[in-house]
Amino acid sequence: MWSSQSEHHTRLRRRALTSPAAVAACSIAGFVLSSCVSGPLRTFRTGVEHSDSGGSRVTNQNTLVELGVQERIGSDVEYRLNDTYAQSTQWFGGTAGDTRDETTLHRPTLDVELESGPLTWTQTYRMQEDRSLIDSGADNRLLRKDVLQKVDWLPDELPQVTAWLAYRTVEDRYSVEQTRLESQLQVSQTIEPYSYEFGARDEITDDLGTDVESTRTERRARGTYDERHFDDRLSTTLSVFVTERETLLDVPAGSSPSVQVTPVQGFSDVDLTPQISNLTANPALIDFNTAAPSGVDIGGFATGGQLFWNMAVELPPGGAVDFVQLKTAAPVPANFVNQFSFSVWSSTDNTFWTPVQNSAAFVYDTVNQHFRLTIPRVTARYLKIVNTASPAAAPSVLVTELEILRAAGSGSSTRSRSEEQLQSGTATLSWRVSDTLSVGYDLLAQSADADSDGTTTRDETRLDNGVWGAWTPRREFSANLRAAVQRVEDDILNDEQLVNLIGVLTYRPLETLDIDLSYNDTSRSVDGDDDVQTHVAQILTTAQLLPTLRGELVFERNQLEDFTNSRDISRWISSAALVAELTRQVEWTLRARNDDAEVTGLGAAGIPDPSEERYESTLLYRPTEQFIAEYELEWIDGSAGDGLDQRLRLDWIPFADGAIDLQLDFDRTRTESFSDTQVDRYRGRARYSLDSHTYLEFQYAQEQPDTGPSTELMLLSFHFNA
Numbered sequence: 001m002w003s004s005q006s007e008h009h010t011r012l013r014r015r016a017l018t019s020p021a022a023v024a025a026c027s028i029a030g031f032v033l034s035s036c037v038s039g040p041l042r043t044f045r046t047g048v049e050h051s052d053s054g055g056s057r058v059t060n061q062n063t064l065v066e067l068g069v070q071e072r073i074g075s076d077v078e079y080r081l082n083d084t085y086a087q088s089t090q091w092f093g094g095t096a097g098d099t100r101d102e103t104t105l106h107r108p109t110l111d112v113e114l115e116s117g118p119l120t121w122t123q124t125y126r127m128q129e130d131r132s133l134i135d136s137g138a139d140n141r142l143l144r145k146d147v148l149q150k151v152d153w154l155p156d157e158l159p160q161v162t163a164w165l166a167y168r169t170v171e172d173r174y175s176v177e178q179t180r181l182e183s184q185l186q187v188s189q190t191i192e193p194y195s196y197e198f199g200a201r202d203e204i205t206d207d208l209g210t211d212v213e214s215t216r217t218e219r220r221a222r223g224t225y226d227e228r229h230f231d232d233r234l235s236t237t238l239s240v241f242v243t244e245r246e247t248l249l250d251v252p253a254g255s256s257p258s259v260q261v262t263p264v265q266g267f268s269d270v271d272l273t274p275q276i277s278n279l280t281a282n283p284a285l286i287d288f289n290t291a292a293p294s295g296v297d298i299g300g301f302a303t304g305g306q307l308f309w310n311m312a313v314e315l316p317p318g319g320a321v322d323f324v325q326l327k328t329a330a331p332v333p334a335n336f337v338n339q340f341s342f343s344v345w346s347s348t349d350n351t352f353w354t355p356v357q358n359s360a361a362f363v364y365d366t367v368n369q370h371f372r373l374t375i376p377r378v379t380a381r382y383l384k385i386v387n388t389a390s391p392a393a394a395p396s397v398l399v400t401e402l403e404i405l406r407a408a409g410s411g412s413s414t415r416s417r418s419e420e421q422l423q424s425g426t427a428t429l430s431w432r433v434s435d436t437l438s439v440g441y442d443l444l445a446q447s448a449d450a451d452s453d454g455t456t457t458r459d460e461t462r463l464d465n466g467v468w469g470a471w472t473p474r475r476e477f478s479a480n481l482r483a484a485v486q487r488v489e490d491d492i493l494n495d496e497q498l499v500n501l502i503g504v505l506t507y508r509p510l511e512t513l514d515i516d517l518s519y520n521d522t523s524r525s526v527d528g529d530d531d532v533q534t535h536v537a538q539i540l541t542t543a544q545l546l547p548t549l550r551g552e553l554v555f556e557r558n559q560l561e562d563f564t565n566s567r568d569i570s571r572w573i574s575s576a577a578l579v580a581e582l583t584r585q586v587e588w589t590l591r592a593r594n595d596d597a598e599v600t601g602l603g604a605a606g607i608p609d610p611s612e613e614r615y616e617s618t619l620l621y622r623p624t625e626q627f628i629a630e631y632e633l634e635w636i637d638g639s640a641g642d643g644l645d646q647r648l649r650l651d652w653i654p655f656a657d658g659a660i661d662l663q664l665d666f667d668r669t670r671t672e673s674f675s676d677t678q679v680d681r682y683r684g685r686a687r688y689s690l691d692s693h694t695y696l697e698f699q700y701a702q703e704q705p706d707t708g709p710s711t712e713l714m715l716l717s718f719h720f721n722a
Contacts, residue, residue, distance in 0.1 A: 042066040042082075047717025051393035054709025057093040058335065058393060062086070080111040092335050099135035101334065106130075118155040124148040132366075134334070142172040142367060159189040176367055177208040193227040215248040233432045241424045249416040258323055258405035259418060259452070262286075263313035266402060267350070267384070268296050271310045273639060274345055274386050275353055275608055276569075279312050285402045286313060295329060298340070298387040300394035301681060301703050301711075311402050312350070312384030316450070316458055320406045321378045324360075324385055326371040327401035332394075337364040339391040342373060346380035349532055352565065352607065353384065360385075370403070377406075392703045392711040420450040420458070439469045460490040466500075480504045497525045512544035526564070533561045548581040567601035569610065585623045591616040612638035626653040643671035661687045678706040694720045 043066035050059045064086045072078040086105040092098065106129040114121045128144040150164035168180040181204045188197040201218040224239040247259065266285035271277040284295065299305030315321065324344070342360045345353040362373045373385065383404070390397070423446070430440035443465040450458035466484030486498040505517040520536040538556040545551050558571040575593035582588055597611040614636050621629040632647040647667035654660050665683040670676070682702040689695040699715040 040067045040069045041720075042068045042722045044720045045717065047715055049713065049715040051711060051713040053391070053393050053711040055095050057091075059091040061089045063088075076115050078113045078115075080113075081109075083108040090333060090335070099335075101135055102133040104131045118153055120152040120154070122148070122150040122152075124150070140173050142170070142176065144168065144170045159187050162186045170367075172367070175209055178205065179208070180205045193225055195224045195226070197222045211252045213250040215246075215250075217244075217246045219244045235428070235430045237426075237428045239426045241422070241426075243420075243422040245420045247418045251416070258407055259416065261315065261321060261404040261406055262420070263402075263404055264316055265314045267310070267312040267314075269310050270306055270308055271386075272308050273608055273610070274308070274310055274343070274384070275606070276351065276610055277310060277353065278351055279310055279384070282311075284400070285311060288401070295398040295400040297396055297398050298326075298390055299397035300336075300390060300392045301701070303394070303396040305390060305394065305397060307387060307390060309387050309399075310384050311386075311399065312382055313402055313404055314350070314382055315380070315404065316448075321383055321404050322375065322407045323405040324373040324375065324383070325401075325403040325405065326373075326385065326399045327403060328369050328371070329398040329400050330395075331366050331369055332364055332397055334366075336391050336394040339389065339394070340371070340387065340397075341389040342371070343386045343388050344373065344375050344378075345384050345386065346378050347382040347384070348380060348564070349562070350382050351532075351560065352562065352567070353382075354380075356383075359388075393713055416453055418450070418452040421448070423447045436472050437469070439467070441465070441467050456492060458490070459492050460488060462489075463487045476508045478506045494527050496531075499523050514540075514542045516540040530563045532563070533559075535559045550579040552577040562601075562603065565601075565603040567599060567603035567607065569597060569599050571595060571597040571610070585621060587620040587622075589616070589618040589620075608639040610639065612636065614638075626656065627651070643669060645669045659689050661685075661689070680704045693722060694718075 043064060046061075046063040048059070048061050051057070064084070066082070066084050068080070068082045070078070070080045084105070084107040088103045090101045092101070107127065109124070109126045112123045124147070126146040126148075128142075128146075130142040132140045132142075134140075146166060146168045148164060148166045151162070153161040163185045164183070166180075166182045168182075169178070170180075171177045182202070184199070184201045186197070186199045189195065197220075199218075199220045201216075203214075203216045205214040205216075207213070220241070220243045222239065222241050224237070226237045228235055245262075249259070263286045266282045267279035268282040268285060269277065269279045271279070282296075296309050296311055297303070297305045298307075298309055311326070326342075340362075342362060343358050344356040344360045346356050347353045356378055357375055360373045360375055362371050364371055385402070425443075425445045427443040428440065429442075430438060432438045444462070445464075446460075446462040448458055448460040448462070450456070464484065464486045466482055468480070468482040470478070470480050472478040480503070482500075482502045484500045486496075486500075488496040488498075490496075499522070501519070501521045503519045507515045507517075509515075516539070518536075518538045518540075520534070523533040524531045536556065536558050538554065541551075541553045543551050552575075554573070554575045556571070556573040558569075558573060560569040562568065573593070573595050575591065577589065577591040579587065579589045591614075593612075593614040595610065595612045595614075597609065599607050599609060614634065616635075617633045619631045628649075628651040630647075630649045632645075634645040634647075636643055636645070645667065648665070650662070650664040652662045652664075654662065663683075663685045666681070668678065668680050670678045680702075681704075682700070684700045685697065687695050687697045695718075697715075697717050697719065699713075699717075701713040702710065704710040
């Protein structure tokens with residue numbers, strides 16, 4: 001909900017560690033767990049949260065306790081014992097009556113580690129027991145057990161070996177009964193200038209409830225040669241990669257489980273015009289790591305969530321999609337689930353998008369922690385999901401993974417097999433001709449094959465290569481140029497060729513003036529016919545006009561020609577900014593941006609005008625290191641509507657020791673479109689730190705639209721972390 005603090009606030013908090021007030025608080029607050037407490041207690045946190053939205057009232061009481069003991073027995077044996085207990089109770093009141101739900105989680109773990117020279121053996125046991133008491137439903141108990149055996153052999157100047165075997169069981173009282181056995185082996189070694197790595201992974205999952213068994217195997221190998229020659233003037237790197245994957249499903253007659261499709265890449269961006277948008281790459285959405293702390297927050301406004309997250313994937317050739325799953329970092333409370341909504345879009349170029357479903361049907365799986373969307377079958381190159389609604393009072397809902405699935409086949413099938421092979425090689429060569437000139441060449445050659453039940457779904461050969469040069473004749477001048485060609489041949493889908501030219505010139509005639517000129521030309525052809533061409537030219541100038549005044553000026557010409565869909569976009573973009581230090585305490589920033597665009601051609605129907613005007617003013621007032629006030633105004637005029645956004649933020653540490661920290665936020669968003677709307681949001685936080693480990697916090701948030709119910713949230717919490 002809150003952005004990170006400035007460095008001077010961090011320093012002030014550190015002073016609180018040794019302040020007399022903190023020492024006194026630690027000694028007199030006997031009822032509070034703080035750093036005065038010794039022993040196995042690692043974390044204690046408890047809080048009460050109340051939200052009121054229209055006629056609905058929700059009160060949450062949460063408690064978390066973490067215990068931990070770590071001890072080395074002798075010089076070779078160490079054990080770590082940890083236990084986490086979390087309890088959550090939710091009272092929900094509305095027109096349909098009052099309900100009370102309760103959830104408890106118990107997660108003990110034990111790790112024993114034995115070291116003997118380069119050999120380390122680790123034995124891990126984990127248990128997860130979740131119990132849900134639903135007011136209007138059944139009492140359910142989910143039990144998961146994990147046993148892990150791991151061996152690391154890391155000798156000097158010899159192969160490094162890591163191997164582990166993991167066994168998991170999951171069951172509840174009603175519908176879940178699964179077992180999983182996973183084994184992995186990894187061997188690596190570096191003998192300069194050579195290095196290699198080999199990995200093997202096998203996983204067997206048996207769903208006893210549905211009698212479905214899944215077997216997955218993966219083999220990967222890498223070899224690299226990296227050498228420097230002629231006094232490091234010549235650098236050469238060669239690498240070879242091989243990956244093989246196989247998935248086998250054994251299912252009873254009448255069942256049709258889904259098969260996961262591996263995306264080529266992932267994207268995400270907040271975009272209010274999903275019909276036309278270029279999304280930014282986000283590899284974390286498809287890295288198969290559902291526990292990653294970073295992700296996309298689609299939760300309520302009070303926890304920093306945002307609407308209109310565009311979460312997308314590029315599909316492999318022939319990759320049909322029937323289901324999409326949004327994995328969440330934590331379970332979504334049941335009373336909030338049905339208040340979310342999602343739209344689904346497809347595209348051939350990550351620019352123009354066609355709606356697949358404006359409101360996709362979904363269910364939320366609490367056990368596996370994912371939204372599962374059922375959609376009409378999609379075979380387009382790109383697919384994205386947009387969160388179009390979420391309850392304002394919802395907690396943080398962090399999407400950590402975007403999973404794409406297709407139906408495995410007809411109900412009469414009893415066995416389904418999919419295989420994928422990927423072989424690739426890379427080469428880079430760079431030559432420092434002189435102190436002012438360097439040139440280079442890079443190459444990627446790749447072959448990818450995949451089939452499902454004997455039917456080839458991918459037969460791709462890819463060749464990417466490019467040359468580049470960097471020239472710096474004088475300190476004031478530098479030039480960079482790169483030309484690249486990408487050729488993809490696929491007997492199943494189509495052949496593609498991508499040609500790209502990038503040039504950048506930088507000129508710095510004065511210490512206070514920078515001028516950058518850049519040009520980017522990209523053209524793509526499919527099966528020998530022109531598909532899309534993009535031309536972008538930009539001039540960027542930054543200058544220190546006065547000791548207290550900085551300026552920036554940007555001009556850009558952007559053209560996109562879509563031959564396949566008979567439509568073009570032409571843009572003239574200009575922007576300017578001034579940052580003025582009016583006094584030592586006051587800084588004022590002005591920004592203006594004009595995007596004058598035109599969409600033409602037979603295929604332009606239904607594409608919104610991307611033209612936009614944007615004006616921003618930010619006033620920053622910092623009279624002391626303990627107080628910051630920031631006021632922002634932003635006027636937007638675009639196809640999504642016109643409106644003025646306002647934001648006021650106060651950040652105040654009343655005392656020099658940093659024991660008390662106050663934050664106040666206000667922002668107003670006004671949109672003038674088919675109907676005028678205005679939303680006011682208020683946020684406040686007060687934190688009292690007893691010492692570096694312990695604090696008491698109160699939060700308040702309110703969202704007040706001019707139409708519809710307002711939402712009010714209050715949270716009181718206590719936190720201790722050793």
